[in-house]
Amino acid sequence: MQDINIKITDRNGETHEVVAPTDMAMNLMEVVRSYELAEEGTIGVCGGMAMCASCQCYVTSETELPEMSDDEDAMLAEAFNVEDNSRLGCQIQMTPAMEGLEVILAPES
Amino acid sequence: MITTDILIIGAGPTGLFTIFEAGLLKLKCHLIDALPQPGGQCSEIYPKKPIYDIPAYPEILAGDLTHKLIEQTKQFEPGFTLGERAETIDKQEDGTFIVTTNKGTKHHAKIVAIAGGLGSFEPRKPVIPNILDFEDKGVEYIIKEPEFYRNKRVVISGGGDSALDWAVFLSNVASEVTLIHRRNEFRGALDSVEKVQELKDLGKIRMITPAEVKGIIGTDKVTGVSVEKKGEDAFVVDTDHFIPLFGLSPKLGPIANWGLEIEKNAIKVNNALDYQTNIPGIYAIGDVNTYPGKLKLILCGFHEATLMCQSAYKRIFPDKKYVMKYTTVGGVEGFDGTKKEAPKAVVKAIQ
Numbered sequence: 147m148q149d150i151n152i153k154i155t156d157r158n159g160e161t162h163e164v165v166a167p168t169d170m171a172m173n174l175m176e177v178v179r180s181y182e183l184a185e186e187g188t189i190g191v192c193g194g195m196a197m198c199a200s201c202q203c204y205v206t207s208e209t210e211l212p213e214m215s216d217d218e219d220a221m222l223a224e225a226f227n228v229e230d231n232s233r234l235g236c237q238i239q240m241t242p243a244m245e246g247l248e249v250i251l252a253p254e255s
Numbered sequence: 256m257i258t259t260d261i262l263i264i265g266a267g268p269t270g271l272f273t274i275f276e277a278g279l280l281k282l283k284c285h286l287i288d289a290l291p292q293p294g295g296q297c298s299e300i301y302p303k304k305p306i307y308d309i310p311a312y313p314e315i316l317a318g319d320l321t322h323k324l325i326e327q328t329k330q331f332e333p334g335f336t337l338g339e340r341a342e343t344i345d346k347q348e349d350g351t352f353i354v355t356t357n358k359g360t361k362h363h364a365k366i367v368a369i370a371g372g373l374g375s376f377e378p379r380k381p382v383i384p385n386i387l388d389f390e391d392k393g394v395e396y397i398i399k400e401p402e403f404y405r406n407k408r409v410v411i412s413g414g415g416d417s418a419l420d421w422a423v424f425l426s427n428v429a430s431e432v433t434l435i436h437r438r439n440e441f442r443g444a445l446d447s448v449e450k451v452q453e454l455k456d457l458g459k460i461r462m463i464t465p466a467e468v469k470g471i472i473g474t475d476k477v478t479g480v481s482v483e484k485k486g487e488d489a490f491v492v493d494t495d496h497f498i499p500l501f502g503l504s505p506k507l508g509p510i511a512n513w514g515l516e517i518e519k520n521a522i523k524v525n526n527a528l529d530y531q532t533n534i535p536g537i538y539a540i541g542d543v544n545t546y547p548g549k550l551k552l553i554l555c556g557f558h559e560a561t562l563m564c565q566s567a568y569k570r571i572f573p574d575k576k577y578v579m580k581y582t583t584v585g586g587v588e589g590f591d592g593t594k595k596e597a598p599k600a601v602v603k604a605i606q
Contacts, residue, residue: 187520191373191505193551197300198504220442223414224501226382228437255382255504 148242153207155250156183166240174249175201175235188254194236199225200254201235207248211238226255257334259285261567262354262364264341264510267295269541269556270370271324276564278331279587280577285334285362287341287354289375289508294321296372299503310554320553330589336360340375342509350536357509366536366567369515369522370556371543373505381412381499385471393477394497404429410480410492412468413500414438419447421500426459433461433492435468435482463492471497513537521545529566530559536570538563 150168154177155161166177175190178201192198196217202225205211211233214222218237222228232252238244261277263270266288274284290299294317302318309315315323339356344367346352354362378396380386386394398404398421409429411422414436420443422434434451441448454460463482470481472491479493507520515532516523522539524530526546530538540563541556549555568577586596 185519187373192296192300195301195304200504216442220415223436223438223440223442224379226379226501255379 150240150242150245150247152177152244152246153248154178154181154183154203155248157251157254166244168240168242168244170240172240173236174203174238174240174244174247177240178235178251184251184254189251190236192236196221196234196237199234202227202232202252203235203249204229204252205231205233205247205249207246209244209247227252256353257285257336257360257362259283259334259362259364260571261285261366261368261564262287262352262362263368263370264288264354265295265370265372265541265543266290266293266335266337267370267372267541267556268297268320268324268553269372269560270295270368271321271328272557273368273370273540273560273564274328274331274333275324276561277567278328278590279580279582280564280568282564282568282571283333283590284331285336285364287336287339287356287362289338289340289377291338293325293335293337294318296505297321299376306553308552308554330587330591330593330595332590336362340508344513344537346534346536352536365571366538368560368563368567369510369532369537369539369543370541370560371507371510371539373542374507374510374520375505376503377506377508378499379501379504381468381501383468383471386499389471389473389477389497392475393473393495394471394499396499398425398498401425401428404496406430407495408493409433409496409498410435410468410494411498411500412436413502414441414443415500415502416443416447417502418500419443419451421498422460423447423450423454426454431461431494432459433463433494435463435466435480435492437465437467439464468497468499507543510543515539518545521549526559530563531566538567 149165189201191200199221218234260282261284263286266286277284297317298321304317305314339358342357343355351365352367408431410433412435426432455462466484468480469483472479479491480497483489522544524539524544530540540559542551588594
């Protein structure tokens with residue numbers, strides 16, 4: 147398995163180029179946490195069950211993402227600051243197909 | 256005044272299991288929780304989600320785990336203050352504590368154990384510039400008494416079950432119900448969606464989608480809300496009440512002002528010893544605490560609760576010697592007079 151390169155813009159507007167493993171079953175929210183790009187307790191609050199929207203991000207690259215599940219869609223229907231390119235980081239698994247992914251973390255709400 | 260040995264703040268899995276471990280030491284527990292029922296996140300947010308890392312349960316639903324924990328603690332007759340949030344704490348001269356809730360209920364305890372998980376669950380507030388100015392002046396995040404809205408005009412915003420269900424309910428109470436949602440689709444239970452559709456067709460619910468409330472209008476109370484609908488100019492909907500229903504989010508809440516050492520939204524504790532905070536007599540266990548190597552897992556909360564109770568016992572009875580006993584040997588003696596112990600046939604004497 148290979149590592150992939152992704153860009154994450156944190157809530158202060160700073161962009162971080164990070165390397166994410168694809169062989170550890172990590173999702174984007176967990177990558178953000180492992181690199182400490184958002185304060186603990188402000189991201190992945192529900193543990194990654196698509197139930198809190200604290201890991202909402204805006205996808206700015208053309209990367210083809212996995213289809214949105216009903217749970218994710220339902221959460222985004224209730225979340226704030228939602229844009230057309232909003233996704234939940236906890237629902238985006240780190241796979242080789244995510245190479246080049248670029249996201250901006252949505253404001254904390 | 257409610258009195259107890261250990262006052263547990265938070266009735267999630269860790270708080271509930273603390274009752275059992277304290278009970279083995281003959282210590283009485285009372286629990287406070289902001290939610291109206293015990294179980295914390297497990298019963299409030301994901302009761303139907305399976306958990307796979309509870310020892311001896313290859314798979315158990317979060318709601319079932321809560322039920323079993325409650326069942327396990329019944330013999331120790333815990334007390335509960337539910338639907339109230341622990342607000343203030345006052346240390347007494349004798350080292351005990353008085354904790355008061357937001358509704359004024361006072362609790363006197365020798366030990367305080369904070370098992371607050373992610374914090375108390377509070378309504379998620381939409382980002383509207385002047386919304387705080389109108390709280391309790393026409394803006395309500397929770398419907399406590401539906402009759403309060405009789406013959407009033409009500410605007411509900413949100414797209415989940417709660418928004419749908421209350422829109423349906425209030426359509427028979429309020430003089431006018433408007434439901435505003437950012438999307439055209441609603442994600443509630445099918446029954447609720449169909450009922451809202453039916454009431455909309457009958458003219459009993461006015462729906463505005465896809466739209467968002469962007470401002471609140473009024474001087475000393477709400478008289479209307481400013482709405483932005485995609486592709487249209489902003490307009491005003493006259494109303495007496497604006498009720499945003501966007502679910503709950505966890506906040507550490509007033510505990511953050513108790514003088515406890517906080518790090519990354521969690522309470523620092525001494526994990527090498529007993530999970531005590533920087534204030535002697537106040538412990539923090541489960542997801543609410545932090546220490547080097549901390550793992551936010553239910554089973555870690557159980558472990559922390561067990562060690563915390565041993566420490567609490569020594570603090571309450573500094574002169575008493577306690578010898579740890581296995582429940583297989585000592586059984587379990589409930590405060591309700593019950594006693595569970597291994598059947599005699601199992602404890603066989605050597606001839």
